[in-house]
Amino acid sequence: MTTTQQKDNTTIEYQRTKAKEMVKYFKEQQYQQLVEDSTVFGFTxxxxINNGRWTMFGLLVGMMTEYATGVDFIDQIKLLVNVLGIADLD
Structure with a gap:
């Protein structure tokens, strides 16, 4: 087929059908992005990122407390468990 014959085979109905398929595809992509962005719980x-930041903050506070008091991180956790009444670890 030559280029002119290929252009002749492309009808308006064919173009309209392809355009509708593209619109449907992009609406589905937009919907999937909306669902992904609205997910609040789970591994997002x-x-x-927030869990990592809180972990780094907790470790930093633990190290600063160890520096200030001389009580290591594990003993700090034991002390917290004893004070809160969760378990008696003495």
Whole structure:
């Protein structure tokens, strides 16, 4: 087929059908992105970043407390468990 014959075979109905398929595809992509962005619970990128930040903050506070008091991190956790009445570890 030559280029002119290929252009002749492309009808308006064919173009309209392809355009409708593209609109449907992009609406589905937009919907999937909306669902992904609205996820609040579970392993989402935002939640994992926040969990990592809180972990780093907790370790930093533990190290600063160990530096200030001389009580190591494990003994700090034991002391917290005893004070809160969760378990008697003495």
């Amino acid at each position: 990128k935002k939640n994992e």
